[in-house]
Amino acid sequence: MKSHYIYAGLIAAASGMAHAEVTPERLLAAGSEEEAGNWLMVGKTYDLNRFSPLDKINSSNVEGLRLVMAAPIGGAEPAGFGIGAMQTTPLADDGFIYLSDPWGTPYKFDLTSGTAAKPVWVCDTGIDKDPSQGILLANRGLALSGNNVISVLPDGRVVACDNETGDVVWDAQVATEVGEGFTNSPQVIGDKIIVGQSYGDWATRGWIAAIDANSGEEIWRFYTIPEPGEPGSETWLCEETGNPDCWKTGGGAAWVAGSYDPESNLVFWGTGNPVPMYDPEYRPGDNLYTNSTVALDADTGEMAWYFQYTPGDYMDYDEVGPALLVEANIDGEDRKVMARFGRNGIFYTLDRNSGAYINSVTYVSNLNWTEGIDAKTGKPIEYDPEADLQTYAIGAITRAGDTATTCPNIQGGTNFFPTAYNPELGLAYAGGIEGCSDLSVREVDSDDVLPGNIFIGGAGVNSGEQTGSINAVNVSDNTIAATLNTTYPMYGGVMASADLLWAGHMDGTFSAYNASTLEELWSMNVGTSFSAAPITFLVGDTQYVAITGGGLGVGGGLAPELSNMQAANMLWVFALEG
Amino acid sequence: MSSSTNVTIPVAALMLALVAPPVHAQSAEEQAGDPERGRVVYRSVGYCGNCHGWAGDGKSGTNLQAPVGPNLRETPLDTEALIEVIGCGRPESPMPFHDRAAYRDGRCFGMDLDDFAPGAAPKRGKTFSDRDVANVVAYLETYVIGRGEPTFEECTEFYDNPSAHACSSLQ
Numbered sequence: 001m002k003s004h005y006i007y008a009g010l011i012a013a014a015s016g017m018a019h020a021e022v023t024p025e026r027l028l029a030a031g032s033e034e035e036a037g038n039w040l041m042v043g044k045t046y047d048l049n050r051f052s053p054l055d056k057i058n059s060s061n062v063e064g065l066r067l068v069m070a071a072p073i074g075g076a077e078p079a080g081f082g083i084g085a086m087q088t089t090p091l092a093d094d095g096f097i098y099l100s101d102p103w104g105t106p107y108k109f110d111l112t113s114g115t116a117a118k119p120v121w122v123c124d125t126g127i128d129k130d131p132s133q134g135i136l137l138a139n140r141g142l143a144l145s146g147n148n149v150i151s152v153l154p155d156g157r158v159v160a161c162d163n164e165t166g167d168v169v170w171d172a173q174v175a176t177e178v179g180e181g182f183t184n185s186p187q188v189i190g191d192k193i194i195v196g197q198s199y200g201d202w203a204t205r206g207w208i209a210a211i212d213a214n215s216g217e218e219i220w221r222f223y224t225i226p227e228p229g230e231p232g233s234e235t236w237l238c239e240e241t242g243n244p245d246c247w248k249t250g251g252g253a254a255w256v257a258g259s260y261d262p263e264s265n266l267v268f269w270g271t272g273n274p275v276p277m278y279d280p281e282y283r284p285g286d287n288l289y290t291n292s293t294v295a296l297d298a299d300t301g302e303m304a305w306y307f308q309y310t311p312g313d314y315m316d317y318d319e320v321g322p323a324l325l326v327e328a329n330i331d332g333e334d335r336k337v338m339a340r341f342g343r344n345g346i347f348y349t350l351d352r353n354s355g356a357y358i359n360s361v362t363y364v365s366n367l368n369w370t371e372g373i374d375a376k377t378g379k380p381i382e383y384d385p386e387a388d389l390q391t392y393a394i395g396a397i398t399r400a401g402d403t404a405t406t407c408p409n410i411q412g413g414t415n416f417f418p419t420a421y422n423p424e425l426g427l428a429y430a431g432g433i434e435g436c437s438d439l440s441v442r443e444v445d446s447d448d449v450l451p452g453n454i455f456i457g458g459a460g461v462n463s464g465e466q467t468g469s470i471n472a473v474n475v476s477d478n479t480i481a482a483t484l485n486t487t488y489p490m491y492g493g494v495m496a497s498a499d500l501l502w503a504g505h506m507d508g509t510f511s512a513y514n515a516s517t518l519e520e521l522w523s524m525n526v527g528t529s530f531s532a533a534p535i536t537f538l539v540g541d542t543q544y545v546a547i548t549g550g551g552l553g554v555g556g557g558l559a560p561e562l563s564n565m566q567a568a569n570m571l572w573v574f575a576l577e578g
Numbered sequence: 579m580s581s582s583t584n585v586t587i588p589v590a591a592l593m594l595a596l597v598a599p600p601v602h603a604q605s606a607e608e609q610a611g612d613p614e615r616g617r618v619v620y621r622s623v624g625y626c627g628n629c630h631g632w633a634g635d636g637k638s639g640t641n642l643q644a645p646v647g648p649n650l651r652e653t654p655l656d657t658e659a660l661i662e663v664i665g666c667g668r669p670e671s672p673m674p675f676h677d678r679a680a681y682r683d684g685r686c687f688g689m690d691l692d693d694f695a696p697g698a699a700p701k702r703g704k705t706f707s708d709r710d711v712a713n714v715v716a717y718l719e720t721y722v723i724g725r726g727e728p729t730f731e732e733c734t735e736f737y738d739n740p741s742a743h744a745c746s747s748l749q
Contacts, residue, residue: 080744081641131622132632133743134639178746201642442646444637450747454642557643 020094022144024190028262037538042089042141042185043418044535046260047325050420052536055498056543057576062500062512062522065545069573070526071109071117075101076551076567077129079154083567084137085531085553089185089418089493090546090571091142092537096120099548100139101569103127104153104182106161109571111539117571121166125151125159134454135199136554140256140416141185145193145213152182152195158216172216179204179452187257187267189298192219196254200272200318203455206252208269208294210301220301224252224271224289232288235311237388243446246283249455251275252290256320256416261336264353266295266304268325268338272318276457277410279314279441281399284388286311291319293340295355305355310344311383312390314397315369315439316410316460317344324421324428325352328475330359339475341419341430343412346373347473361478363471365434365485366407369394397458399443407436409489410460411558418493418533420501422515427472427481431490431503433558435466466558470494470503470518484518488562491555493533497545504530504547506559510572528570529562531555545574615710616717621736624676624704624714632736632744633728634718639744645672650718651725660715667700674703676711 020026022040029035031045036053044050057065076083084102091098095112104127108120135154143150148160148169156175161168175181175197183198192210200206206224211217225247226232238246251274258269271294274280274287292308310317324339328349338352345364350357357378369392370380377383382392389396394404414432421428441458449455468486473479488506495502500521501513510530511523528549536545550569556562620626629647632639636649655663666686667675675681681691681700691699706714721732733745 080639081643128743130739130741130743132639132737132739132745134641136642448637452743452747453639456642459645554643 021146022093023146027188038094039090039092039535039537040144041091041188042143042257043259043322046262047421048259048322048419049324049326049423050418050493050495050533051422052495052497054536054538054543057497057500057536057545059499059514059521061576064577065512065522065524065574066577067524067526067572068544068575069111069115069117071119071571073099073101073107073548073550073569073571074122075103075105076569077103078131079129079137080132080134081136082553083551084139085555086548086550086567086569087138087140087416087492087532088548089141089533090535090548091144092535092546093144095539097546097571098142098144098149099571100142100151102137102139102551103129104139104151106142106149106151106166108149108163108166111544111573114539114542117573123149123151123159123161123166123168125153125157125168125171127153127155135181135202136183138183138553139185140183143186143188143193145188150186150188150193152184152186154181154183156181158182158186158193158195158211160216170216172211174209174211174216174218177204177451184255185257187260188213189260189267192298194258194267194298196257196269198253198255200251200253200255200275201277201454201456203249203275203449203451203453204253205248205250206254206271208254208296208301210298222294222296222301222303224254224294225250226288235286235288237284240284240388241282243282246446249275249449249451250283250287250290254320256322259323259325260298261325261352265298266352267298268293268295268323268352270318270320270323272320273313273316276444276455277314277316278397278439278456278458278460279399279443280312280389281441282444282457287313291317293319293323293338293350293355295352307350307355307357307378309342309348310380312387315344315392315406317342317413319343320416321414322419324419326421326423326428326475328426330476337475339421339428341414341428341432343415344369345408345413347428347478348378349475349478350378359478361473361480363430363473363480364408364413364432365469366436368405368407368436397439397441399441403438403440405436405438405463409433409435409462409466409558410437410439411555417491418495420494420496421475422496425515426475427515428475429470429472429494429496429501431470431492431494432468433466433489433491434469434485435489436463437461438463462558470501470513472501472518482516482518484513489555489558491552491558492530495534495536497536502534502545504532504534504549506530506552506555506562508549508565510534510547526570526572527565528568529556529565542575547572611709611712611714611716613713613716613720616713616715617721617736619706619710619714620717623710624706626714629672632733634722635728638728647673650722653723657715657719660718661711664706664711664714667703669694669700670698672701674701676703676706678705678707
């Protein structure tokens with residue numbers, strides 16, 4: 001065993017610490033055998049499948065897994081809404097780990113010793129950790145681009161750090177309006193970096209933009225809320241409200257990085273809820289392109305298609321969660337599918353070239369907001385395209401005082417949580433919340449709506465106890481293959497490897513499950529809440545599994561009994577016994 | 579924590595009684611709170627702004643995860659009532675208590691937490707000393723109650739930072 005560690009160290013020394021550049025070609029080949037030991041982008045591959053073929057750790061030996069390395073991570077300084085959420089998916093390349101803290105600060109660790117996660121550098125982005133800023137702090141991961149490590153920041157900058165030294169190479173103020181900023185991870189495609197404005201609920205207008213990977217200069221921008229006159233603007237009936245500018249604060253934030261299909265050159269990003277989330281009378285209409293998947297040409301930003309899941313939403317069912325790109329045989333036909341666990345509690349399959357609806361299935365145990373999905377259109381059956389204000393099965397919530405209870409919880413279903421797909425089993429996986437929320441409206445005068453200040457127009461509070469579940473869905477026929485009910489809401493992501501599924505729990509438990517049955521095969525409680533997804537990678541020929549734990553952010557409200565858990569941010573690394 | 583507090587406070591009080599000079603009646607000036615210290619307690623000890631907003635208006639800078647609190651700029655409460663509400667909270671509402679001995683020695687409506695129906699007991703907020711309760715009241719009476727719309731200057735003064743992000747939308 002010792003000789004093995006020495007061997008790994010020699011490899012690192014022999015390579016002179018010079019990294020293989022992360023070229024566009026390497027990113028395109030992130031799923032290849034050559035890259036099997038690395039995890040080069042948050043979704044592992046452009047299809048966001050978060051599937052690793054590594055099988056040294058498998059169902060027959062996972063019970064021997066143990067904690068082998070750990071390292072503290074900073075960034076626990078609070079903003080106005082408290083300590084940020086530790087949601088970063090680490091990246092791994094050649095024995096080095098790259099991750100971000102909730103303020104977006106990048107870290108690099110050297111794991112080549114096999115005995116310690118040694119900090120190599122912390123990139124100083126110069127972020128102002130202003131505690132007055134009333135935002136939800138989070139950062140969902142970094143991107144590797146050439147010799148740079150890219151991070152997006154809550155203050156609206158995109159920063160490139162040198163992979164060798166951790167020095168800032170360039171720094172671009174991409175988001176410039178008050179209230180705008182980033183919480184997601186950047187998506188590198190060729191010579192471009194795609195980023196999404198993340199703070200919709202702060203009375204801003206969402207957008208997705210491509211910037212030059214070498215300079216940060218903006219190349220194209222797609223607004224998720226069209227301006228008057230543009231297609232889709234007819235779904236913002238702002239004139240009816242006496243506030244013709246209601247679209248300008250309409251939200252539709254793009255706060256989770258999308259997937260990418262090199263064949264069609266389309267990126268698939270999800271968009272957030274219309275703002276204010278609980279008061280549709282402020283912004284009547286279907287509110288395109290909120291709560292949608294938008295398919296954009298990666299070179300031009302031109303929209304090829306969109307699919308809106310919950311039009312005229314008042315339940316906060318934004319649909320930023322990952323769009324899994326999958327090849328599936330459906331009714332005897334091989335199809336290129338986009339598979340998504342909706343925050344609204346429904347799993348959808350769409351044709352990823354056209355956006356056409358294929359099928360859906362409810363995956364949460366309790367869903368009451370709709371009686372079902374129209375088999376032709378994919379819209380909720382209550383949806384009335386002629387109506388200014390939609391009324392779903394739970395009834396409307398109104399300024400006049402009507403309230404409602406919606407299931408699933410306003411936070412989902414799933415949410416930003418990374419999902420996964422095991423192509424060998426044909427199963428898509430997601431963790432999520434089981435429960436309901438009580439909704440009410442609180443009218444806010446448009447004069448009081450200030451960009452940068454949270455603007456929700458009502459309240460959505462837990463209706464009773466919230467628990468959780470992990471679901472495995474057979475993509476070809478949209479059947480639930482397995483369900484695991486969990487004590488606490490699942491608030492992080494999942495990762496698929498060979499015959500295992502991995503997930504971290506809110507109470508600090510990290511677990512491995514049988515990928516087919518979701519039977520628990522191994523778990524360990526390390527004491528930090530989990531709201532991130534794990535990865536797996538090789539150092540030498542040893543397989544490791546890593547995950548970050550720490551602050552829960554807004555997820556903490558779902559499990560008040562865990563409120564005494566402290567937000568100490570950590571990197572945890574596991575491997576098999578000797 | 580609570581068990582050790584229960585033990586140490588009486589001991590500390592006893593020690594104080596043995597060594598401290600006799601407490602004399604405080605002058606009115608000594609009793610009055612310090613509004614500047616009260617601002618700090620409001621902002622970063624009690625995090626009162628989570629529900630009431632930094633401006634105390636129940637909307638400016640409230641926390642997404644907190645219930646919306648009443649507009650303190652328009653509160654009809656007098657000094658005595660403010661002290662009671664801050665110390666004992668408001669049963670049946672999200673307003674938490676901040677007095678360290680609240681619902682333990684009868685000082686709050688003669689009740690203990692056990693006297694409330696399950697789930698109905700007031701919630702525990704951050705713990706303030708008696709002095710800091712008076713300081714917060716002084717802050718509210720000096721800088722919040724009766725004020726009109728919040729201003730940029732008030733905001734930067736509140737955060738003690740001329741470039742506080744929270745104030746940028748008021749500029």
